[in-house]
Amino acid sequence: MSFTDTPPDGAPEGVRLQKVLANAGVASRRVAEEMILDGRVRVNGEVVTEMGSRIDPESDLVDVDGTAIQLDQSKRYVVLNKPTGVVSSMNDDRGRPDLRRYTKDWDERLYNVGRLDAETSGLLVLTNDGDLAHVLAHPSFGVTKVYIAKVEGKVTPQTIQTLTRGIDLDDGHIAADKARLLSSSAEGGGSLVELTLHSGRNRIVRRMLDAVGHPVVDLVRRQFGPLHLGTLPAGRARELTKVERGALLTLARRATDEPSGDQET
Template identity: 45%
Template sequence: MTKVRLQKVLAQAGIASRRGAEEVIRQGRVVVNGIVVTELGVKVDPHADRITVDRVTIAMVESRVYLLLFKPRCCVTTARDPQGRKTVFDFVPDAGARLFPVGRLDFDAEGLLLLTNDGLLANRLQHPRYGVTKTYEVAAMGHPTPAALDRLRTGVMLEEGMTAPAEVTVIGSSPRSTRLRIVLHQGWNRQIKRMGEAVGHPVLSIKRVAFGPLKLGSLKPGGSRHLKSGEVELLYKLVHLDKEQRNADG
């Protein structure tokens, strides 16, 4: 493995921020392979070198991975399924890290699903405070009236309460159904299906086409790609995380 700066390894292990790790090194509290290190710029192999801080061996954290998957229909958003159904991880290549999904999509829904091992980012992306948008293309039975569309836009009463305002646009129709683009700022369980039922237009299909600034692009069902560094930065800015909090920047 390519060696990396000691202060970065300490930051990734959660010892301190990058700047804080530099101070820990200056204080002579870090030992690498039995030798006290006090100079900055020393590079180590975190998987081969023995590194201790205050005589405690540090535990390495996996490199952060961000994978965008086009979830196909008829698979569950879990690692295992008691019923033996396919899971999203049947379509994910070995990323060298234990990933988990950010949010979920129903068994019969398809579209964009983000998987990562970055718990801090994942938690904020799902927290209602940040209102990260999720965009869906939905086929609904029948032809909603302007009044029904207004109800979807302004709020529908469900078990949890009134849904938050949503952006709803008609993008197509057939003799028996209507295609809608729906942008949500919240993520209640089966929310779109229940909204459709509440206004008398049951949902026939759901496809998530965007999650915040991320889009499916040219991916096909079952396909995946790693996020670009710029996309990860956009997500961090979206939920007000800076580089000090990331502790994993280059």
């Protein structure tokens, strides 16, 4: 059902918009009413200012001030700081440490969005929202990930330019969306490089840095779309905050509204 006022037969359908906003934790019902009157609330992309408006929380999309609101409370969104030595699987058939140990605090059956190889640590999203997972994981939607790599050797500004211009690997051309040299030691202590990519290719960061002559010593993913690892300790998981959920859902809705580019898969 699309949002509507009371139908012609007089039997109200759906839930009043201000109640939906209050149930979602946006604000009290009275403050939600003020938001509606001020034109700050949209349903399915249209501003709604009528107090009698009712919506279907299961199908209608609501945003406030341009930020998506989570209405389906059965969906869970969790961020994990995956340690090294753990494979990105919920049930590893080779008996290696997997992600199941980090989902025990949630009743829902969570799945990882994309993968980090066993030697790579950092931010991994776990969710039971398949639609959102598809947007985050598929490179055609252009969701970027930020990695910090400690590499062998002294990385030069020319190498950084090569990474952003692009290099040819055995499975095709690849270029970093952004690359930045964080530190470089002339005494053989290695270098720190920040890479931003949206590619979903297997072990792509390691292969890119290998190709420019700087094998990876340590690799961590610090950011995934609007989500930051912050100070979350290795091996710990937490639910996203309301602000983080809003940013993630907003990104997903915008991505599906825009035409996808011809990016690598």
